[in-house]
Amino acid sequence: MTKELAEFSIAYLQKKGADYVEARAEQTDQNTFILKNGNLEVGGFESFSGIGIRFLIKNTLGFVSTNDMTKAKLKSLLNSALKTTIKAGPITENVELAQEKVHKKRYKVQQKIALPDVDTKEKIAMLFDTEKALQNTGATLPGRFISLSDSLTTEYLVTSEGTRIEATVPKEGYYYILTLREGTRRSQHFWSYGASGGWEQALKWDMENTLSNEAKLLQKNLKYGIKPPKQNIDLICAPQVAGIMVHESGGHPYEADRIFGREAAQAGESFIDESMIGYQIGSEVVNIVDDPTIPGSYGFYLYDNEGVKARRKNLVVNGKINEFLHNRETAAKMGLPSNGSSRATDYDKESIVRMSNTFILPGRMSEDELIGGVKKGIYMKSFTEWNIDDKRIHQKYVGAESYLIENGKITKPVLSPALEISSFELWKKIDAVAKNFELHAGSCGKGEPMQAVPVFFGGPSIRIRGVRLR
Amino acid sequence: MKEALASYILRKLKKGGADDIVVSMTESTNNQIKFSNNKISTTKTWEALSLSVLIAMKKKLVTTTIKDFSTKAADKTVARLLELVKNTEENKGYMGIATGPFRYKKIDGLYDRNVGKLKESAVDIVDGCINQALKEKAQRTAGLLEVTGTENYLLTSGGVEAGAKATALYFSIRALAEKDASGHQTLVGRTLQRFKPERAAKKAAEYAVNARNPKKCNPGKFDCVFDHIPAANMLMHVGESASIFNVEAALSFLEGKKGKEVASDKVTIHDDATKKDGLASSIYDAEGVPTKKNVLIQGGVLKTYLHNTSTAKRYNTKTTANAGLIAPEPTNIVLKKGNKSVDEMIKEVRKGFFITNTWYTRFQSYQTGDFSTIPRDAIFYIENGRIKHPVKEIRVTENMLNLLHNINGVGNDQQQVYGWEVGIPVFTSPILVKNVRVTTSTT
Numbered sequence: 001m002t003k004e005l006a007e008f009s010i011a012y013l014q015k016k017g018a019d020y021v022e023a024r025a026e027q028t029d030q031n032t033f034i035l036k037n038g039n040l041e042v043g044g045f046e047s048f049s050g051i052g053i054r055f056l057i058k059n060t061l062g063f064v065s066t067n068d069m070t071k072a073k074l075k076s077l078l079n080s081a082l083k084t085t086i087k088a089g090p091i092t093e094n095v096e097l098a099q100e101k102v103h104k105k106r107y108k109v110q111q112k113i114a115l116p117d118v119d120t121k122e123k124i125a126m127l128f129d130t131e132k133a134l135q136n137t138g139a140t141l142p143g144r145f146i147s148l149s150d151s152l153t154t155e156y157l158v159t160s161e162g163t164r165i166e167a168t169v170p171k172e173g174y175y176y177i178l179t180l181r182e183g184t185r186r187s188q189h190f191w192s193y194g195a196s197g198g199w200e201q202a203l204k205w206d207m208e209n210t211l212s213n214e215a216k217l218l219q220k221n222l223k224y225g226i227k228p229p230k231q232n233i234d235l236i237c238a239p240q241v242a243g244i245m246v247h248e249s250g251g252h253p254y255e256a257d258r259i260f261g262r263e264a265a266q267a268g269e270s271f272i273d274e275s276m277i278g279y280q281i282g283s284e285v286v287n288i289v290d291d292p293t294i295p296g297s298y299g300f301y302l303y304d305n306e307g308v309k310a311r312r313k314n315l316v317v318n319g320k321i322n323e324f325l326h327n328r329e330t331a332a333k334m335g336l337p338s339n340g341s342s343r344a345t346d347y348d349k350e351s352i353v354r355m356s357n358t359f360i361l362p363g364r365m366s367e368d369e370l371i372g373g374v375k376k377g378i379y380m381k382s383f384t385e386w387n388i389d390d391k392r393i394h395q396k397y398v399g400a401e402s403y404l405i406e407n408g409k410i411t412k413p414v415l416s417p418a419l420e421i422s423s424f425e426l427w428k429k430i431d432a433v434a435k436n437f438e439l440h441a442g443s444c445g446k447g448e449p450m451q452a453v454p455v456f457f458g459g460p461s462i463r464i465r466g467v468r469l470r
Numbered sequence: 471m472k473e474a475l476a477s478y479i480l481r482k483l484k485k486g487g488a489d490d491i492v493v494s495m496t497e498s499t500n501n502q503i504k505f506s507n508n509k510i511s512t513t514k515t516w517e518a519l520s521l522s523v524l525i526a527m528k529k530k531l532v533t534t535t536i537k538d539f540s541t542k543a544a545d546k547t548v549a550r551l552l553e554l555v556k557n558t559e560e561n562k563g564y565m566g567i568a569t570g571p572f573r574y575k576k577i578d579g580l581y582d583r584n585v586g587k588l589k590e591s592a593v594d595i596v597d598g599c600i601n602q603a604l605k606e607k608a609q610r611t612a613g614l615l616e617v618t619g620t621e622n623y624l625l626t627s628g629g630v631e632a633g634a635k636a637t638a639l640y641f642s643i644r645a646l647a648e649k650d651a652s653g654h655q656t657l658v659g660r661t662l663q664r665f666k667p668e669r670a671a672k673k674a675a676e677y678a679v680n681a682r683n684p685k686k687c688n689p690g691k692f693d694c695v696f697d698h699i700p701a702a703n704m705l706m707h708v709g710e711s712a713s714i715f716n717v718e719a720a721l722s723f724l725e726g727k728k729g730k731e732v733a734s735d736k737v738t739i740h741d742d743a744t745k746k747d748g749l750a751s752s753i754y755d756a757e758g759v760p761t762k763k764n765v766l767i768q769g770g771v772l773k774t775y776l777h778n779t780s781t782a783k784r785y786n787t788k789t790t791a792n793a794g795l796i797a798p799e800p801t802n803i804v805l806k807k808g809n810k811s812v813d814e815m816i817k818e819v820r821k822g823f824f825i826t827n828t829w830y831t832r833f834q835s836y837q838t839g840d841f842s843t844i845p846r847d848a849i850f851y852i853e854n855g856r857i858k859h860p861v862k863e864i865r866v867t868e869n870m871l872n873l874l875h876n877i878n879g880v881g882n883d884q885q886q887v888y889g890w891e892v893g894i895p896v897f898t899s900p901i902l903v904k905n906v907r908v909t910t911s912t913t
Contacts, residue, residue, distance in 0.1 A: 033558075034796070036715075036718065036719050037718065037719065039561060039562050039563055040558065040559040040560070040561055041531070041561055041563075041796055041797075042531045042532065042533055042561065042796045043531070043532050043533075043554060043558040044532055044533035044534055044535075044554075045534050045550060045554065046534060046535045046536065047534070047536045047538075047547075048535075048536060048537035048538070049537070049538070050518075050537060052516075060510070060513075061511065061512040061513070062512065062513050062514075062515075063512055063513070063514040063515070063516075064514075064515045064516065065514075065515075065516040065517070065518075066516065066517045066518070067517075067518055067519055067537040067538065068517060068519055068539075073517075077515055077517060080515060080589065081513065081514075081515040083589065083590045084501065084503070084513045084515070084589065084590040084592070084593060085513045087590040087593045088503065088510040088513050088590075088593045091509060091510055091593070091597050091600075092509055092510040092511075093506070093507065093509040093510065093511050119557070120554060120557040120558065121557050124557075124558060124559055128559075142720050143719050143720025143721065143837065145719045145720075145721070177719070177721065179720035179721075179835070179837055186835060186837055186838050187835060188720075188833075188834070188835035188836065188837060188838075260506075260507075261506050261507050261610065261612060262506045262507075262511055262612075263506075263612075264506055264610070264612035264644050264646065265506070265612040265613040265614065265642050265643065265644040265654065265890070266890050267890075268829075268846075348516050348518065350512060350514060384834050384835070385832045385833060385834035385840070385841065385842060386832060387830035387831070387832045387842060387843070387844055387865075388830060388844075389829070389830070389844050389846060389863070390829055390830075390844075390846050393863075394844070394863055394865070394910075394911050396842060396865060396867075396909075398834055416834070418867075419912070420865065420909060420910065420911045420912050421911050421912065422911050425911075448502075448504070448614060448642075448890055450890070467912070468912040469912070470909070470912065
């Protein structure tokens, strides 16, 4: 029925004079379990199907969605939306879409262990096993919040140009907040794991050991941590920290809808403008990409929500701004083809320009070599509080597990070092990137209503020369 | 139709052995017009059916939300719930749901049939607001107008049967004057009668124009006047921290503080789901208990945490009617009005800032309350009681309890704030906070 409704919407709106129509029908099944301080608070599932339709009529965009899957309902909604969209015409942005190839494709992310075959008890056991492992660490953990979720989504995209894409993507997500105490000192650490694929992906995380090791190290950090040095020092950021930096300061500013001001009242704008292609934003060792095609990634897709084939986007090449993230609307504004960056979280949201898996490309040095080249510095392995302004210039990262580097060696734990730095400084001060490489899962917010899309961010360890920490 | 389906689900779940059952069904319609660069970017219309069910069986809790009101979907959902509950584990802290039936007191102004009639005429409202801002010398505007209608039906095994209709209006506008000069305002309400978005457009533009040519400044401790939006941005965390769920999870800076001073004596905060025009106002909570006005902080002292029936039983107290079935949730957070105008508060500042918006508030620890937030849009430096010049590129790096203790003045102009950064409706006036730590990029 959903496919039939998608096709019906296309035909109906074309008859009504729409120049372009895309319909996205979705079916999602999701399970979630929450463990708080060793108590299973709740288990639950969600199941829904719905359809979202975007159309262009006389260069004006309109969007409709419903989960009341009847033709009568859909007709009535489309008629109502058409009236508003046509009325908006005289004061609307003159929207054009870049010309794109028509694709007909069906793809499915393979599951070695299919999610529907995994027993509920096994999922719950994963949470309790982690809890038990945390209890055995000896760390003082007054707060332990863990959630585990999995989802299976099938999307069917059809456009008036002939594109037909059917995609089935299973995903898993694991989120936790650990609260630690050591005497009067307290700290908190939040992190997520996520992947696309079957249950085998969740098993790879080995959460029992991963979390208990982390708890032990954070406790040690809290117990023995000293204040960070006040003078100018070097900073080595491990992949988790480099990852959030690249997401916030090396990914978001490259979203073309921000650059054109479409998100000004929501997620903000950008310090980058159209004329800055070729601008040297970083040192020559900095190369930043966004790539949705990585198998197993949290931000995985092969065709975006406008049916454009996904590809790796080289945002920064040898320190120079090279490319923005585009959908068909922003690409047309710059006279380019889209690079397949249009995503929506669910059928009931318009697809907008988004990141997928954003990371710094690795270099040739080992992480030890990076550390070896530091006389006095900090090694920031993970972080807690962070933020960045709405133009993506001034940002802050506070270290969670962090260490002092003295004469090329890691010596003692450091407590909550905080870096506040501008994007214009950050990328230029990187003098080396290592060859180690990690990708981490996160949820990226944009749009209104808020759309939190799953993404990866990461890269290698990076060395930032001459910064002042608090 | 909703009534019959909810009753059918309830009967089937009872027969299946569920001890407690809550069935909530909601139909909603949203119309949104998004604009940027003084033009409409897109129009959106979305409707949704949502069916949520919670069941408890031998203290095991499972929930679901599906978006289908058919009997077939109901049968499948019931079967899945009963299967899932068998395979899950006991929630040791679960103590049951409310026992009704209850009588509900009408709250005025939560539904306006004229809101649903707006339809395409919302385009004219947006056009008028863009023009208003341009008239005030803004160069660019961006934002949205959203109109919502909802209808809920609630049926529980505790004898509750309740229903409510509601409407809501939300307007957000950011006006931009020159590079680094902008102003942002939001407006929310439930009825058209008091909804005047042109005023918000005018104020956003005024802020933008006055914020032209901002200067950088040095970090330090400053007295700050926080306008409505940034005050709400911080105060909503009081509501979140007051949920007993967050207290238990070590995610609250109010943990262990009941009966203790958590703010200056100028601070009285209510959680009030009965507030007229409140975006989170409702005659009943998620388990059907009639809502009420709860004192969270009275004269600086924390009076209560927020409870549902289950958590209240565990703490030998009464529910505050803040269900959330798993986690009690804040409704409308209301800071009691003070008696000062913004100008009077600015006059009291020897060296400080007037901050009109903040964004990207992030906690280092929800338990300690250490956080930072980034002032954005119009920020003004104040010296000896007078605004000297606009400012840019500062960050407030603070602790929530310090901040609450340092509130030295509460304004007399209360507004409801809700928006992209303020996810819980907050009724607040501007506030004057002493000794606020302001930091800047170090490199």
